Amino acid sequence: MSPLRNGLLSVGDLDLDGIGNIMKLSAVFSEVLGRDIPKVPALRGKTMAMVFSEDSTRTRTSFEIAAKKLSMDILSLNSSQSSIKKGESLKDTLANLHAIGADCFVIRHSSAGVPAQASTWLPVPIVNAGDGCHEHPTQALLDCYTLIKELNDSGDSADDDQILKCFNGLAVTIVGDVEHSRVARSLVKMLDMLGAVTTLCGPKTLMPKYVDKWPVRVRYRLDEVLPETQVCYVLRLQNERGSGIYLSSMREYAMNWGIDHRRDALLPDNAVIMHPGPVNRGVELASDIADSTRSLILDQASNGVAVRMAVIYMLLANSGDVTFDKGAFDKGNLVSMRYADRETNEQV
Amino acid sequence: MEQPLITERLRAVRQPAAMESSGEWCMAKFLMRGGTLVDATGVRSGLDVLIDRSDIVEIAPDISLPKGARLIDCDGCVISPGLVDLHTHLREPGNEEAETIESGTRAAAAGGYTAVVCMPNTEPPIDSAAVVRDIIFVSKDALCRVVPAGTITIGREGERLSPMVEMNACGVRIFTDDGRGVQNAFVMRRALEYASALGAIIAQHCEVDDLAEHTVMNEGYLSSIMGVKGAPNCAEELMLIRDLELAALCDARVHFMHLSTSGSVELVRRAKLAGKQVTAEVTPHHISLTDEMLSGYNSIYKVNPPLRARSDITELVKALSDGTVDAIATDHAPHTKASKELPLDQAPPGMIGLETALAVAITVLKGNSSGIPAEVSSPGRLTIEPSVLQYSMSMVDIIAAMSWKPAAIAGLDIASGGRHGGPLQPGAPANLAVFDPSAEWKVDASRLLSRSSNSPFDGLYLTGRVVHTIYEGEPVYLDGEATR
Numbered sequence: 001m002s003p004l005r006n007g008l009l010s011v012g013d014l015d016l017d018g019i020g021n022i023m024k025l026s027a028v029f030s031e032v033l034g035r036d037i038p039k040v041p042a043l044r045g046k047t048m049a050m051v052f053s054e055d056s057t058r059t060r061t062s063f064e065i066a067a068k069k070l071s072m073d074i075l076s077l078n079s080s081q082s083s084i085k086k087g088e089s090l091k092d093t094l095a096n097l098h099a100i101g102a103d104c105f106v107i108r109h110s111s112a113g114v115p116a117q118a119s120t121w122l123p124v125p126i127v128n129a130g131d132g133c134h135e136h137p138t139q140a141l142l143d144c145y146t147l148i149k150e151l152n153d154s155g156d157s158a159d160d161d162q163i164l165k166c167f168n169g170l171a172v173t174i175v176g177d178v179e180h181s182r183v184a185r186s187l188v189k190m191l192d193m194l195g196a197v198t199t200l201c202g203p204k205t206l207m208p209k210y211v212d213k214w215p216v217r218v219r220y221r222l223d224e225v226l227p228e229t230q231v232c233y234v235l236r237l238q239n240e241r242g243s244g245i246y247l248s249s250m251r252e253y254a255m256n257w258g259i260d261h262r263r264d265a266l267l268p269d270n271a272v273i274m275h276p277g278p279v280n281r282g283v284e285l286a287s288d289i290a291d292s293t294r295s296l297i298l299d300q301a302s303n304g305v306a307v308r309m310a311v312i313y314m315l316l317a318n319s320g321d322v323t324f325d326k327g328a329f330d331k332g333n334l335v336s337m338r339y340a341d342r343e344t345n346e347q348v
Numbered sequence: 349m350e351q352p353l354i355t356e357r358l359r360a361v362r363q364p365a366a367m368e369s370s371g372e373w374c375m376a377k378f379l380m381r382g383g384t385l386v387d388a389t390g391v392r393s394g395l396d397v398l399i400d401r402s403d404i405v406e407i408a409p410d411i412s413l414p415k416g417a418r419l420i421d422c423d424g425c426v427i428s429p430g431l432v433d434l435h436t437h438l439r440e441p442g443n444e445e446a447e448t449i450e451s452g453t454r455a456a457a458a459g460g461y462t463a464v465v466c467m468p469n470t471e472p473p474i475d476s477a478a479v480v481r482d483i484i485f486v487s488k489d490a491l492c493r494v495v496p497a498g499t500i501t502i503g504r505e506g507e508r509l510s511p512m513v514e515m516n517a518c519g520v521r522i523f524t525d526d527g528r529g530v531q532n533a534f535v536m537r538r539a540l541e542y543a544s545a546l547g548a549i550i551a552q553h554c555e556v557d558d559l560a561e562h563t564v565m566n567e568g569y570l571s572s573i574m575g576v577k578g579a580p581n582c583a584e585e586l587m588l589i590r591d592l593e594l595a596a597l598c599d600a601r602v603h604f605m606h607l608s609t610s611g612s613v614e615l616v617r618r619a620k621l622a623g624k625q626v627t628a629e630v631t632p633h634h635i636s637l638t639d640e641m642l643s644g645y646n647s648i649y650k651v652n653p654p655l656r657a658r659s660d661i662t663e664l665v666k667a668l669s670d671g672t673v674d675a676i677a678t679d680h681a682p683h684t685k686a687s688k689e690l691p692l693d694q695a696p697p698g699m700i701g702l703e704t705a706l707a708v709a710i711t712v713l714k715g716n717s718s719g720i721p722a723e724v725s726s727p728g729r730l731t732i733e734p735s736v737l738q739y740s741m742s743m744v745d746i747i748a749a750m751s752w753k754p755a756a757i758a759g760l761d762i763a764s765g766g767r768h769g770g771p772l773q774p775g776a777p778a779n780l781a782v783f784d785p786s787a788e789w790k791v792d793a794s795r796l797l798s799r800s801s802n803s804p805f806d807g808l809y810l811t812g813r814v815v816h817t818i819y820e821g822e823p824v825y826l827d828g829e830a831t832r
Contacts, residue, residue, distance in 0.1 A: 089686060089689065089690070090690075090691070091686075109691065111691030111692060111693045111694065112574055112575045112576045112645065112692065112693070113574065113576070113644075113645025113691065113692045114645075114691050116644060116645045117645055117646075117647075117689070117691065117692075120644075120646075132576070132693070133576070134574055134575035134576070135575065182575060185573060185575055208572040209567055209572060209580075210567075210568060210569045210571075210572040211572060213569045213572070214573070
């Protein structure tokens with residue numbers, strides 16, 4: 001049982017046990033979120049600093065609400081309205097936020113590696129909330145949690161020791177702009193650890209060079225892989241990272257790699273469609289299909305809160321007055337933990 | 349940190365400084381005792397070297413200490429001609445926070461260098477005779493000879509030719525837009541023609557911007573999982589191929605800087621076999637470190653061209669050992685700590701190297717023959733692959749690549765009327781490096797004499813340490829300390 005004492009910079013920081021524990025804890029927090037008062041005092045008094053130097057809706061709000069449900073205080077910094085604009089270096093900004101009292105950092109940055117660099121500057125845990133085209137580990141975790149809930153037919157089974165079994169041999173096809181996708185880089189690593197069979201599909205210009213050394217199959221023709229796909233994970237075409245120059249036109253991309261009605265019909269009946277958001281409707285995913293019953297897009301968004309609660313809890317669980325041991329995962333322990341219930345608060 | 353403005357310094361210039369140092373501060377005699385002499389003539393032991401003013405006056409066994417002479421202990425050391433660096437960034441004028449001519453030449457002295465060619469990507473760039481004269485003036489009292497390289501194009505913009513004739517008249521022999529390759533083939537053709545008529549050399553930083561712009565490291569498996577843009581080997585090789593053809597067309601000499609790929613050195617090897625007038629350099633970091641150093645996104649290891657794969661290192665070392673590559677040049681590139689603490693894609697490329705170059709060269713190229721155990725991958729040591737060890741070089745060949753060969757390329761050797769690169773004989777200039785070839789030392793970047801500390805070898809153990817450096821008869825570096 002290793003708490004994420006050093007933060008979560010990459011899926012590579014996790015082992016199978018670690019993923020399993022986060023999944024179990026996420027299920028516990030899912031239950032908390034379903035209560036009348038969906039809030040626990042688990043990390044009351046702890047401060048989480050959010051440093052986002054890149055636009056974000058889902059991830060930012062998801063981390064923020066997750067921290068609030070854990071009764072944390074939040075320092076939120078948007079680089080466009082901070083001293084970084086005045087020329088202060090990121091290192092100085094982070095050091096000052098730490099001095100002010102941040103117990104952990106959630107960092108999103110347009111440059112790959114910034115959370116890793118920050119972890120060498122700061123003595124507190126850091127969560128990578130997406131760094132350039134590198135990784136987005138909490139996205140991969142929430143995607144796996146969403147699949148566990150979907151494939152096991154019942155959220156309850158998430159505290160079973162066999163919860164990760166559903167990934168064994170699972171055929172996942174990741175479609176689109178892999179080159180610029182931090183989501184894909186995290187997800188490929190995690191699916192490999194979990195025993196899934198991952199296929200990447202998209203135009204070759206959007207496949208990283210040396211992708212042949214990744215633990216994946218690579219296919220360029222989507223129609224050939226869809227019939228054997230159980231999970232169709234559609235990536236966003238990242239025009240802000242210059243995907244455009246890798247393509248002939250949006251129309252050609254949509255025609256060849258977009259999930260439209262014809263391609264939807266090629267998928268097995270029980271296949272699901274996922275997307276990390278935001279969706280370019282009509283480009284990588286037809287609008288109706290994004291809203292169809294096989295789409296898990298909104299499940300991903302809502303599950304993200306529980307998963308991020310689990311990650312933040314594990315970050316700080318072993319520091320200071322918050323105890324952390326195997327018992328922390330006993331469902332009863334956390335389930336009985338009620339907001340403003342001082343007695344049970346003691347155990348956590 | 350306050351530096352006088354260039355205009356103020358120029359006001360103080362009575363007349364352009366002579367290109368050769370007068371050695372006016374060398375009033376004493378020095379007797380260097382106990383060293384092994386290594387120069388282009390080979391290895392000689394059991395000889396003392398007597399220096400008077402700026403020259404060697406006697407080389408003989410057991411010279412008795414003349415009255416008033418100081419003894420310099422060279423026991424167990426190699427005495428070689430001073431090292432010559434074809435590729436140093438001194439950052440002055442323009443970025444004195446990172447390095448100055450004074451601090452950079454002090455670092456050079458600590459590294460055994462008695463002459464450095466300083467790169468023109470300063471601010472303003474060295475693209476006029478005025479800036480050349482300024483640098484020569486400021487470096488009058490420097491701890492080694494400073495030879496400015498001029499730009500190929502105005503402002504290093506790759507468009508209009510710089511005034512090479514005028515700069516050449518001030519002593520500039522090497523022209524380069526270093527930091528950037530000349531992208532336009534027509535401009536490069538005219539530059540080669542223009543420079544060849546002066547007997548000057550065009551030194552090319554080979555990098556095709558279309559393939560390498562905005563890249564932060566080598567393109568490989570690692571860059572693919574790190575999610576950063578990588579430069580493929582061919583970004584370098586394509587420009588090298590083009591320039592070999594253009595140099596042949598213009599009957600011009602061309603020098604290739606900091607080659608980093610196996611393909612590049614193979615192209616140079618074939619060009620040399622075909623009799624083309626081409627020379628090449630590699631850096632200490634490209635023969636010792638791979639792109640794996642960047643796995644933690646530490647921008648200390650970001651450099652242009654990038655650190656490559658193990659297979660490239662092997663081929664670079666092979667090319668050094670068979671003479672395909674002429675010189676080891678540092679590409680000493682100081683950057684402030686703050687600038688290196690930017691995100692990897694924003695941090696400037698470059699690493700310092702003057703003070704570690706000789707030790708890295710000995711550690712990598714002497715291989716087993718210097719007594720380094722085969723399991724060189726022990727913690728804190730450079731990992732040297734068995735494939736590299738097979739190309740280990742003699743001390744004469746290593747110093748050749750760091751002293752007289754680069755001296756000849758830069759026109760600083762005796763044959764070209766200069767004072768560097770040896771050989772060591774009575775009447776020759778006293779520009780000497782004295783180093784202990786088997787001393788083990790741990791690099792502590794914070795204690796290096798460069799004003800910056802962006803050394804990729806920080807914390808590593810290296811073999812071979814400079815003990816004294818004699819510049820124009822003056823011990824500018826003595827017993828491991830700069831004397832001024």
